[in-house]
Amino acid sequence: MKVETFVKVLGSDxxxxxxxxxxxxxxxxLMNTYGIDPKHHxxxxxxxxxxxxxxxxxxxxxxxxxxxxxxxxxGNIINPAASLLNDKVYGIPVIFVVGxxxxxxxxxxxxxxxxxxxxxxxxxxxxxxxFVVGKETTEEELQETMEQFREVLAAGKDVxxxxxxGALSYDEKVVYKNDNTMxxxxxxxxxxxxxxxxxxxxxxxxxxxxxxxxxxxxxKSHKYDFLTVGSMGHSSxxxxxxxxxxxxxxxWCIDGDGAVLMHMGSMAVLGANHPENLxxxxxxxxxxxxxxxxxxxxxxxxxxxxxxxxxxxxxVSVDNFDDLDRELKAAKKRNALSLxxxxxxxxxREDLGRPTTTAMENKVNFMEYLKTR
Numbered sequence: 001m002k003v004e005t006f007v008k009v010l011g012s013d014x015x016x017x018x019x020x021x022x023x024x025x026x027x028x029x030l031m032n033t034y035g036i037d038p039k040h041h042x043x044x045x046x047x048x049x050x051x052x053x054x055x056x057x058x059x060x061x062x063x064x065x066x067x068x069x070x071x072x073x074x075g076n077i078i079n080p081a082a083s084l085l086n087d088k089v090y091g092i093p094v095i096f097v098v099g100x101x102x103x104x105x106x107x108x109x110x111x112x113x114x115x116x117x118x119x120x121x122x123x124x125x126x127x128x129x130x131f132v133v134g135k136e137t138t139e140e141e142l143q144e145t146m147e148q149f150r151e152v153l154a155a156g157k158d159v160x161x162x163x164x165x166g167a168l169s170y171d172e173k174v175v176y177k178n179d180n181t182m183x184x185x186x187x188x189x190x191x192x193x194x195x196x197x198x199x200x201x202x203x204x205x206x207x208x209x210x211x212x213x214x215x216x217x218x219x220k221s222h223k224y225d226f227l228t229v230g231s232m233g234h235s236s237x238x239x240x241x242x243x244x245x246x247x248x249x250x251x252w253c254i255d256g257d258g259a260v261l262m263h264m265g266s267m268a269v270l271g272a273n274h275p276e277n278l279x280x281x282x283x284x285x286x287x288x289x290x291x292x293x294x295x296x297x298x299x300x301x302x303x304x305x306x307x308x309x310x311x312x313x314x315x316v317s318v319d320n321f322d323d324l325d326r327e328l329k330a331a332k333k334r335n336a337l338s339l340x341x342x343x344x345x346x347x348x349r350e351d352l353g354r355p356t357t358t359a360m361e362n363k364v365n366f367m368e369y370l371k372t373r
Contacts, residue, residue, distance in 0.1 A: 001133070001138075001167060001168055001169065002170070002171075003025040003029045003168045005142075007026075009143050009146050011064075011146070012063070012066045014039070014040055014041075014061075014063070014065040015065070015066045015067075015068060016041070016043070016050040016053045016066075016067055017047070017067055017097070018045075018046060018068075018069050018073055018288070019288040019291045019294040020291050021070075021099070022070065022099025022163055022165060023099045023163060025168040026068060027068070027291075028172065028173075028174040028292070029170050043296065045262055045297075046073070046233065046262045047069045047073035047076035048077055049076075050067045050077075051067055051081060051084070051094065052080055052084065053065075054067050054092075055084055055090070055094075059092070064095060064153050065094055066095045066096075066097060068096075068097040068098075070098070070291070071100055071102070071116065072101065072111075072112070072230065072232070073098075074098070074123070078122075078126065081126050086158075090156075092156065092158075093152075093153035093154070093156055093157065093158060094158045094159075095149070095161070096160035096161070097161050097163060098119065098123070098161070098162045098163065100116065101115065102115050102117070103116050103164060103165070104116060104117055109229065111359070115230075120132070120162060123162070127157065128158045128159060129157065129160070130160045130161075130162055131145045131149075132161075132164060133161050133163050133168070135167055174293075176287055176289075176292075176295070176346055178285060178345060180285065180344055181319075181320075181345055182319065182321065182324075182342065182343065182344050182345060183344070184207060184285070184344050185213075185349065186321075187283055187324065187344060188210050188214060188254060188283075190324055190325060190328060191254060191281060191328060192211070192214055194328040194329055194332055195252050195328075195332070197224060198224070198252055199249060199251055199370065200225045200251075200252045200253075201238050201242065201252070202253075202254040203235040203253075204228050204232045204235070204259065204290070205232075205289070205290030206289060206348050207256060208355070209353065209354055209355065211225055211227065211254065212225070212354075213352065222355075222357060222365060223365040223368065223369040225366065226242075227359075229359060232258070232259050232262050233260070233263035233266070234263060235253055235254075235255055235259065236253050236260070236266050236267070236280055237269070239252075239278055239280070240269065240270055240278065243275040243277050243278040247275075247277055249277060249370075250332060251275075251278050251279070252281065253278065254283065255282045257284035257286060257301075258298070261297065264306070267307060267310040268310045268311070270310065270312070270337065271307070271310035271312050272310075274312070275337055276335045279332070279340070280307075280312075280338065280340070281339075281340045282340070283344045284298050284299075284303060284341050284343055285343075285344040285346045286299030289347075289348070293346055303317065304317050304339060307339040312337050312338070314331075314336055314337070314338045314339070315339040315341075316339070317341040318340065318341070318343070319342075324342055
């Protein structure tokens with residue numbers, strides 16, 4: 001189905017969400033049509049943030065907003081859906097559009113498998129009426145469903161369209177880029193060279209995939225790395241948990257700007273606990289690159305200033321490899337929580353692979369390594 005048809009049937013003029021590769025057609029359409037416009041289209045920090053934005057839009061206009069997300073974001077909407085939007089509370093109608101990663105019977109990555117199994121059930125358990133959109137769904141079926149949904153929305157309830165892989169299409173291309181020159185894979189190579197045998201916790205998406213391939217290419221063990229293949233925004237908290245229990249080890253966290261934004265409160269917790277043995281590297285390209293390249297708000301943020309305000313003793317931003325190497329070496333020697341923001345270009349190798357070990361193997365090997373130090 002053409003995404004233009006899908007949008008026409010929904011009939012909303014306000015969209016907010018967190019980008020998803022399954023919804024790339026919709027995200028690109030919204031960027032081409034509205035860009036980032038607070039009256040029509042806002043990319044949020046996380047899905048709960050978007051649900052609250054949508055509630056505000058409804059309160060101000062009386063109209064029905066759309067919140068889009070990958071199904072991994074369902075956990076982030078449970079609280080606002082149950083305690084804000086629900087018809088037993090404020091009765092705020094919202095249309096959710098959910099990309100269905102890990103759909104049963106469709107091959108996907110391990111972090112999506114269980115989420116895919118419970119995607120529809122979670123929505124139904126929250127009393128959100130659901131309709132699955134696939135390649136075979138016709139415009140007539142969608143219109144008929146939307147007519148039924150309008151009655152549900154008028155009663156102050158929420159509805160959801162769950163989007164199967166390839167269900168939506170968009171013919172126009174969108175190219176996302178920035179003015180930065182450093183590649184993320186090369187940045188990670190420099191981190192690996194300086195960190196040596198120190199444990200690394202890497203964020204979800206392409207960063208973990210690149211770290212895995214760099215270790216493989218160098219003939220090095222993967223036991224040093226915990227690849228946070230899911231749980232976007234939580235890698236720094238995992239690193240804090242490790243650093244607190246292993247004070248004699250230097251712990252490195254390779255993070256991304258989109259992940260930092262998703263759960264920025266973690267930085268305040270890090271600052272308050274100020275582990276002297278943790279280095280927090282935020283690779284910032286101002287984009288949700290792994291799911292298509294749509295922008296984050298990080299390009300206009302001063303991440304080191306945020307870190308300092310949260311209590312990090314040291315925070316700096318770099319945009320070239322000479323400065324990066326100097327800061328990495330200093331952080332390795334420094335007995336203080338450090339943040340290094342690294343300005344990064346958008347893009348990755350076309351042939352970038354995925355980890356060839358399972359998530360469970362990664363966990364076991366990493367834990368065994370931590371026991372030896």
